[in-house]
Amino acid sequence: MKRLTLIILIAFALSLSASTLFAAETFDLVIPLPLTGKQAKFGEMMKRSYEIAAEEINAKGGIKKKKLNLSFEDSGAKPETARAIVEKLIDTKKQPLIVGEYTSSCAKAVAAVAEERKTPYLVVASADDDITRQDYKYVFRQNAVNAHYADGLVSFIKNVAKPKTMAILYESSAFGNSGADAMEKDAQKIGVKVVLKEKYEAGSVDFKPLLSKVKAARPDVIYMVSYVMDASLLMKQIKELRVDAKLFAGGAAGFAIPEFIDNAKDAAENVVTASLWCFKMKLPGAKEYAEKYKKLYGDYPSYHGASAYSALYVVKDALDRAKSWTPDGIRDALKATNISTAFAAIKFENKEGYQNQNFMDTIVMQVVKGEHECVYPDNVANQKYVFPIPTWRERR
Amino acid sequence: MKIINLAHGELMMVAMYIAYVLFSSFHIDPYLSILIAAPALFGLGVLLQKYLINPVLKVEAIIPENQVILTVGIGMVLANIATIIFSSDYKTTPVEYATKAWYLSDYWRESPIELSLSMPWSVSFCVALVITASLWFFLTKTDMGKSIRATAQDKDAALLMGVNVERMRVFTFGLGSALVGSAGCLFIPIYYLYPDLGGQFTLIAFVITILGGLGSTVGAIVGGLILGVFESLTATYAGMGWAPVGRFMIFVAALIFVPGGIMSLFKKWKLGK
Numbered sequence A: 001m002k003r004l005t006l007i008i009l010i011a012f013a014l015s016l017s018a019s020t021l022f023a024a025e026t027f028d029l030v031i032p033l034p035l036t037g038k039q040a041k042f043g044e045m046m047k048r049s050y051e052i053a054a055e056e057i058n059a060k061g062g063i064k065k066k067k068l069n070l071s072f073e074d075s076g077a078k079p080e081t082a083r084a085i086v087e088k089l090i091d092t093k094k095q096p097l098i099v100g101e102y103t104s105s106c107a108k109a110v111a112a113v114a115e116e117r118k119t120p121y122l123v124v125a126s127a128d129d130d131i132t133r134q135d136y137k138y139v140f141r142q143n144a145v146n147a148h149y150a151d152g153l154v155s156f157i158k159n160v161a162k163p164k165t166m167a168i169l170y171e172s173s174a175f176g177n178s179g180a181d182a183m184e185k186d187a188q189k190i191g192v193k194v195v196l197k198e199k200y201e202a203g204s205v206d207f208k209p210l211l212s213k214v215k216a217a218r219p220d221v222i223y224m225v226s227y228v229m230d231a232s233l234l235m236k237q238i239k240e241l242r243v244d245a246k247l248f249a250g251g252a253a254g255f256a257i258p259e260f261i262d263n264a265k266d267a268a269e270n271v272v273t274a275s276l277w278c279f280k281m282k283l284p285g286a287k288e289y290a291e292k293y294k295k296l297y298g299d300y301p302s303y304h305g306a307s308a309y310s311a312l313y314v315v316k317d318a319l320d321r322a323k324s325w326t327p328d329g330i331r332d333a334l335k336a337t338n339i340s341t342a343f344a345a346i347k348f349e350n351k352e353g354y355q356n357q358n359f360m361d362t363i364v365m366q367v368v369k370g371e372h373e374c375v376y377p378d379n380v381a382n383q384k385y386v387f388p389i390p391t392w393r394e395r396r
Numbered sequence B: 001m002k003i004i005n006l007a008h009g010e011l012m013m014v015a016m017y018i019a020y021v022l023f024s025s026f027h028i029d030p031y032l033s034i035l036i037a038a039p040a041l042f043g044l045g046v047l048l049q050k051y052l053i054n055p056v057l058k059v060e061a062i063i064p065e066n067q068v069i070l071t072v073g074i075g076m077v078l079a080n081i082a083t084i085i086f087s088s089d090y091k092t093t094p095v096e097y098a099t100k101a102w103y104l105s106d107y108w109r110e111s112p113i114e115l116s117l118s119m120p121w122s123v124s125f126c127v128a129l130v131i132t133a134s135l136w137f138f139l140t141k142t143d144m145g146k147s148i149r150a151t152a153q154d155k156d157a158a159l160l161m162g163v164n165v166e167r168m169r170v171f172t173f174g175l176g177s178a179l180v181g182s183a184g185c186l187f188i189p190i191y192y193l194y195p196d197l198g199g200q201f202t203l204i205a206f207v208i209t210i211l212g213g214l215g216s217t218v219g220a221i222v223g224g225l226i227l228g229v230f231e232s233l234t235a236t237y238a239g240m241g242w243a244p245v246g247r248f249m250i251f252v253a254a255l256i257f258v259p260g261g262i263m264s265l266f267k268k269w270k271l272g273k
Helices: A002-023 A040-059 A079-091 A104-116 A151-161 A174-189 A208-217 A228-241 A258-268 A286-297 A303-321 A327-335 B008-026 B034-058 B066-086 B119-141 B143-153 B155-160 B165-187 B195-212 B217-237 B240-257 B262-272
Strands: A026-033 A067-074 A098-100 A121-123 A139-141 A165-171 A193-200 A221-225 A247-250 A272-275 A338-340 A345-351 A354-358 A363-368 A371-376 B101-103 B116-118
Touching: A026 A040, A026 A079, A026 A098, A040 A067, A040 A286, A040 A303, A067 A079, A079 A098, A079 A104, A098 A104, A098 A303, A104 A121, A104 A139, A104 A174, A121 A303, A151 A174, A151 A247, A151 A272, A151 A363, A151 A371, A165 A174, A165 A208, A174 A193, A174 A221, A193 A208, A193 B240, A208 A228, A208 B217, A221 A228, A228 A247, A228 A258, A228 B116, A258 A363, A258 A371, A286 A303, A303 A327, A303 A338, B008 B034, B008 B066, B008 B165, B008 B195, B034 B066, B034 B165, B066 B195, B116 B119, B119 B143, B119 B165, B119 B217, B143 B155, B143 B165, B155 B165, B195 B217, B195 B240, B195 B262, B217 B240, B217 B262
Parallel strands: A026 A067, A098 A121, A121 A139, A139 A354, A165 A193, A165 A221, A221 A247, A247 A272
Antiparallel strands: A272 A363, A338 A345, A345 A354, A363 A371, B101 B116
16 A cells, blocks of 8 residues: 555656646646637637647747647636636636636626736637726737727718618627617717617527517618627528618627528628628738638638637737746736737727727628628728618519 | 426427437438437437436435436436537528518508518427327327326326326326427427527426416416417517516416416316306
C-alpha cells in the first residue's frame, strides 16, 4: 500500500513538473463559450474560428515565440455558469485576460467579474449597449454595439427605401430590447413614424396574433430583431398571411446567417438585414478566412466567426506590444490597439458615453436569389440591391 | 393510471428526430413518417414503463411521487442523448408546402375580409381530430379501452375483475407515447427541432391536463381548446410578450377555483340536475 502511494506521489510530482515545463513554452488561453443549449450554433462557429486563428498564429511563430494554446469551456449561454468559469480562470488559473462569450447576458456577467478583479476582457460578439457603458476600465469590445448595429441599415432605409412608417418586432431579451430601442430612436431621427412596437417570447410557435396586428397597421417597413429560428418562422408566417411592406428588415443575428435562408426558403427572398460582416464584402483578409473555414467545415461563417477569428489577432497584437503580461500591462496595450483585421478596423475609443468601444462601419445584406449578398454601402458592396420588392401575391 | 409523465415533451422530441432522419436520409414526408415514428415511440414507451416506471412504482419511498421525478430524469437523459447524437444545432424538414396557404381573396376577388388557411397547420389540425376521435372510440367502445379505463379508475377492482393491470399500464404508456409521437410528426413541418425542445411543450401539456382534470380525455381536449383560445386572445389584445403570463394565470386560477379541472365542473352540473 505504501509503495502504491509513493508511486502515485512520484507520478503526480512528475506530471506537475512536466506541466510547468510546458507552460514556459505556451500561452494558455481558456475561452468561455456557449457550446450547448440554444446558442450552441454560434458558440461552435466561434470555437472553430478561434482555432483557425490560433493555428495561423502558431504557424507564424506564435506570440513572442510562445505557442498559443487554446481550450474552451462551455457556459451553455447561462450567465451564472459564465460567471463561475471566469471567476475560476482569474482566481485559480491566473489568466491575465479574458476573451469570449456570446450572448449579451453572459458577457455582462463576465464583464462585471473582469472589472471587479481588474483583468481585461475583450467582448467578441455581444451587442448589448450597457456592456461598455458602465465606466468599466477593463472591458473592451470590438464588435459594434446594438445602438450602432443598424447604422448601415438605417442609412439604407433613409436613402433607398424612404418609408413613412415602421413596425418593430423584437424578442424579449437584453439583445432584442436594446436593438428595438435603438431602431426606434434612429427611426425618429430620420423622420419615420413607428406605428407598432411589440415584443414576443423567443421560441414561440404561433406569431399570427402579432402579425395580424402588423397587417392592420400597414407599416412601410417591418423591422425584426430575432435569433435564427424565430427569424425564419416570422418570415414564413408573414408569407402565409401575405403581410406586405415596402421592406422587410432584420436586425442581424438570426437574419444574417445562411440557416435563415435554408429554413425560410422562398419566404426569405429580398429580406434585408443589418450585418457587421459578410464574406463577400471587399475587405482584405475576409475572403481568405471564409474560404479556409468553408474548406474545413463545409459552409461559410457569419460575422460571429469573423469576429472571433479577428479577436485572437487583436489579442496577439496587444500581447506583442504589452510591456508585461500582467492584467494591467495587457489592458494598456489593448487600449492602444489600432489594427485592421479580417473583421474590421479595430480601435478602442471612449465616446458617446461608451468606454473602450470599437466603432466600425456596418453593412446591409439582402437575400437575392436565395443567397446573402452585400448590397450596401456601395464601397464594400458586391452587388446592387433589389428595391422595390414585389408583393407576396406577385411572387407566386 | 395515476402516472404523471413529465418526459412527454422529450418523447415528442424523439419522434421529431425520427421524422427528421427519415426526411433527410430517405426523403420520407413527415406526415407519412407517423406510420414509423408512432410504432417506434410505442415501443419506447412500453420499454420505459416496463423496466423503469413499474419497478419504481412498486417501491415504497419517502416521497410518494418519486415516479414524477423519474420521468423528469428520463426526459433529461433523452434530451442529452439527442444532443450527443445530433448536436444541439437547429434542424428543420424544409418541405415544399411549409408556407403554402389558401387565400380567400384568391378565389373571391372582392372578399370583404382577408382570410388565409395555412396548409401544414390545417393538415395537423385534421389529423389531430382523426386521432382524437379514434382514441375516444378505442377507449369507450373496445374491450381493451374499457379495461384501460377500469384500471385508471380503480386498480384493485379491475384486478379482481380479471384485468391484467400490469399489462394495461404498460400498454397505456406505450399508447401515450405513440400519440405524442404522431404529434411530433405533425408538428415538425410547422416548427423546428433541437434537443432541448421538450420542456416548453411538457409545460403546456401539464397546464392543459391540470385545467382539464387529471386523467380525463375529454377534459384534456376542452382544456387544450380553452388554453389555446386564451393564449391567442392575450397575444392579440395584450401583446405577445404577455402570452406566458396568460398561460400561468389560467393555471393558477384552475388550481385555486377548480382544483379538479373542468371535468369536475361537468360532473357537478350533471349532479345538480
